[in-house]
Amino acid sequence: MLSKHHDTFITEDDIKQIAAAGVNTLRVPVGFWIIGYDNYDPTNQREIEAYSPGTIMYLDRLIRVWAMKYNVAVLVDVHAAKGSQNGNDHSSPSTPGQILWSEKRENIANTIEVVRFLAARYINDEAFLGIGLLNEPRGNVSASLLYQYYLDAYQVVRSTGSDCVLTIMSMLDSKNPMELAGFMPMPRYKNVWVEWHSYFIWTYENRTNKHLVEVDVKQDYQEKMTKWNAMTDNNPLFIGEWSFASPSNMLLNDPELFYEFAKAQLEIHSQAAKGWTYWTWKLDVKGNKLDSWSLQRLLTDDRIAKLLRNTL
CATH class of the missing domain: 3.20.20.80 (Glycosidases)
Structure with missing residues (x-):
């Protein structure tokens, strides 16, 4: 098996x-x-x-x-x-x-x-x-x-x-990489990246979709990214896991706001010095229905695929 x-x-x-x-x-x-x-x-x-x-x-x-x-x-x-x-x-x-x-x-x-x-x-x-x-x-x-x-x-x-x-x-x-600020600093430690998993699903259940996009992502997440990048003794940041998943599944329930949600995340992820990897590539579930947990399926949507490619 x-x-x-x-x-x-x-x-x-x-x-x-x-x-x-x-x-x-x-x-x-x-x-x-x-x-x-x-x-x-x-x-x-x-x-x-x-x-x-x-x-x-x-x-x-x-x-x-x-x-x-x-x-x-x-x-x-x-x-x-x-x-x-x-x-x-x-x-x-x-x-x-x-x-x-x-x-x-x-x-x-x-x-x-x-x-x-x-x-x-x-x-x-x-x-x-x-x-x-x-x-x-x-x-x-x-x-x-x-x-x-x-x-x-x-x-x-x-x-x-x-x-x-x-x-x-x-x-x-x-939920914050700042605990590792200044830990194992360059140049004493070579090729050490701080990995951060940035999700907007767990503990965000009580947010409205609009608040999730405009405040949690565009303001709070951007503030954390800016703060990290401003500290010169920090190791480079790597977004090791993230996805377009949200508590209310905006992908299906509000496609336009979902696109704004996706765009905002990608714009901030691109500020991480060592880039990102998506969780995950594919699902062990039959069918081709779009799903926020499958990058493979998301790429079948031309608008989302273009958005992703423009940030790579």
């Missing part, structure tokens, strides 16, 4: 379409099991055996064949760390909602080994851009252990000889 999914969900044609749309960077989520071993399992939980084996070959093909053929860069994101860093389904917690990543040293040690492995494996691959060190840490994850992990992971990756990009995130619940 999983082999069929891996073989058919994302194919070479998807990468061809992405490149044709003008997108030059792919952010690819992976789980800790991708490296195929766990040297840090003193409790002998053998968690790695619960997940899909052999998936590294798909990442190899993407980075070494398809990305090279279509001239796109690949950022590999640690989306599911051992123990789970956020308890959500996309971080594969052994028990739904449970966040154990920073509770056990073996989990952090395993994550460091994952990023070391990835950096060493792809050190000579031109299409390999770098690694997202940890996706959306939140909840009871220790902030001090998180930041120490970033420092330790940086040293381990650099010890391989790789100067690849490394992205770091603040705690998800803060």
